[in-house]
Amino acid sequence: RERDLLIAPVDLASFPDELACAAGPVPLRYEHAPGDATDGVTRRVPITALASVDADAAEWLVPGMLVAKVEALLRSLPKRLRVRFAPVREFAAGAAEHLGSRASTGSLRRALSEYLSELAGIPIDASDFDRAAMPSELLMRFEVIDDDGSVLDSGRALAALQTPWSSRVPERFRAQAETAARA
Secondary structure (H helix, E strand, O other): OHHHHHOOOOOOOHOOEEEOOOOOOOOEEEEOOOOOOOOEEEEEEHHHHHHHOOHHHHHOOOOHHHHHHHHHHHHHOHHHHHHHHHHHHHHHHHHHHHHHHOOOOOOOHHHHHHHHHHHHHOOOOHHOOOHOOHHHHHHEEEEEEEOOOOOOEEEEOHHHHHHHHOOOOHHHHHHHHHHHHHO
């Protein structure tokens, strides 16, 4: 029946249109496409701002995805640690609420490991979370954007995008300056 299909209202403020970056606000795009490379949230970063994107801040995604991200991180823990945080969904919601005020400040994995260590009374390190076990839609996706808005490159590994493109930015400024000088 139709009334059984009601969906909980979405807090649009938890899914912002853009995120702050040292070079200025960077637009976001949301895609629900399970199994597709574009699934999740994509940060559209101008090539000139790529070097200023903070990987730790990007790890937090957006507030509306924090509970799901924390739940996936909890599930990625080795079993000897994970069993201390059952039921996982409840612990994830509590942890996300606790950490929410620190969002985008430092590493999410580090903040979560400190919180869980305090909660369980056992040492948990940020390296205990298995990044490879994370669903791709819970990792920020980046698009490197040219001046005309075309996508130069994309992926979920920020460092893998920053390395090849960072050397091209000075070349672009030099070429633009030469073009302007000739005009």
